Amino acid sequence: QVQLVESGGGVVQPGRSLRLSCAASGFTFSDYGMHWVRQAPGKGLEWVALISYDGNSKYYADSVKGRFTISRDNSKNTLYLQVNSLRAEDTAVYYCAREVASIFFDYWGQGTLVTASS
Amino acid sequence: QSALTQPASVSGSPGQSITISCTGTSSDVGGYKFVSWYQQNPGKAPKVMIYDVSNRPSGVSNRFSGSKSGNTASLTISGLQAEDEADYYCSSYTSDNTRVFGGGTKLTVL
Numbered sequence: 001q002v003q004l005v006e007s008g009g010g011v012v013q014p015g016r017s018l019r020l021s022c023a024a025s026g027f028t029f030s031d032y033g034m035h036w037v038r039q040a041p042g043k044g045l046e047w048v049a050l051i052s053y054d055g056n057s058k059y060y061a062d063s064v065k066g067r068f069t070i071s072r073d074n075s076k077n078t079l080y081l082q083v084n085s086l087r088a089e090d091t092a093v094y095y096c097a098r099e100v101a102s103i104f105f106d107y108w109g110q111g112t113l114v115t116a117s118s
Numbered sequence: 119q120s121a122l123t124q125p126a127s128v129s130g131s132p133g134q135s136i137t138i139s140c141t142g143t144s145s146d147v148g149g150y151k152f153v154s155w156y157q158q159n160p161g162k163a164p165k166v167m168i169y170d171v172s173n174r175p176s177g178v179s180n181r182f183s184g185s186k187s188g189n190t191a192s193l194t195i196s197g198l199q200a201e202d203e204a205d206y207y208c209s210s211y212t213s214d215n216t217r218v219f220g221g222g223t224k225l226t227v228l
Contacts (some may be wrong), residue, residue, distance in 0.1 A: 035217065043166065044121070044222035045156070045207050050215070059216050062119050095163060102170050103211045104154035108163035 002026040002107045004096050009112030012086050022079040022096030022109055030054070030074040033099045036081045038092035038112075048094070049081065064090075088115045122147060122208055122220035129183065129226040132226030135196040137165045138223045141189055146218055148189035152211035155184060155193045160193060160223075196223075203227045 011061040022034070036048040049070040049095040050059045058070050079096050093113050097105040123141040130136040140147065140155075147153055153171045156164035166175055168184035171191060181196045191210075195202055208220040 028218065037219075044205075045158075045209075045219040046210075047217040047219055057215075059214070061216065094219075102173075103152040103217075104157070104166055104169035104209070105164070106166060106175070108165075110163060 002098070004078075004098065004107055004109035005107040006094060006096055006112035008092065009114045011115045013118050014088060014116050015088055016088055018084070018086065018114065020081040020083065020094055020112060020114070024077045024079065024096075024098075027098070029072075034070075034072060034079045035066075035093045035097045035099055035105065036079075037097055037105070037108075038090075040089070040092040041115070043092075045118045046047040046086060048093070050099070051079070068087055083114070086114075088116050090114060091116050119212070119216060119218060122210060122218055124206075124208060124223045125132065127224045127226065128132075129228055130195075130198045131228045132198055132200065134198050134199060135194060136225065137195075138193045138206055140191040140193070140210075142191075142218070143189055145213040146210040147149055147191050147208075148190070148225035149209045149213060151186075153184070153186060153191045154209045155182075155191075156207045156209065158207065159204045167206075168188045198227055200226070200227050 003025045005023045051070045078082040087111045095111045096109045098107045123140040155168040157162040171186045
């Protein structure tokens with residue numbers, strides 16, 4: 001069965017960096033585009049970033065462009081999100097999600113909480 | 119990359135029908151068939167309920183239906199049940215190959 005398991009969240013000081021990971025299993029990871037979506041406490045979903053199946057194309061929300069980097073290692077079936085210059089407004093649960101050809105998210109991870117706090 | 123516009127809340131009694139709207143622009147909702155809807159229960163990951171405007175994934179009740187007119191998509195839930203109480207989000211593909219979500223709608227079953 002398809003599984004997506006995020007890790008790497010925690011309490012980090014504003015201005016610092018962290019890397020989130022999403023371990024995929026139960027499907028051919030290298031066949032799918034993958035996304036990061038976040039949700040601030042008590043708020044709605046916000047799309048963050050997309051990486052193509054082969055890693056050659058990447059897209060970002062304006063709110064994170066220049067600070068976040070999405071990447072993947074298809075040999076390790078793992079998706080990453082490098083978060084730099086963390087801000088208070090980046091505090092959220094970060095989900096990884098698989099996208100299918102009809103452009104919707106069919107599987108989501110359970111999320112990892114990132115808290116920017118000194 | 120402005121969020122799609124959804125009502126903050128809707129409510130209905132068991133057995134009734136409700137509709138949640140999702141308004142965007144010609145660069146997202148109005149320009150493509152790639153509109154999807156997600157149900158999210160507290161503390162849980164979202165679950166897709168509708169994709170490609172009006173298609174239901176396997177396992178989703180046929181009480182859920184979707185449509186689109188111009189720049190506005192809609193999710194209708196008929197025969198409302200207590201278990202439908204949740205937050206609902208629309209999402210769309212955009213002209214710059216990014217994705218955008220609506221602000222979310224809290225559905226209360228009275």
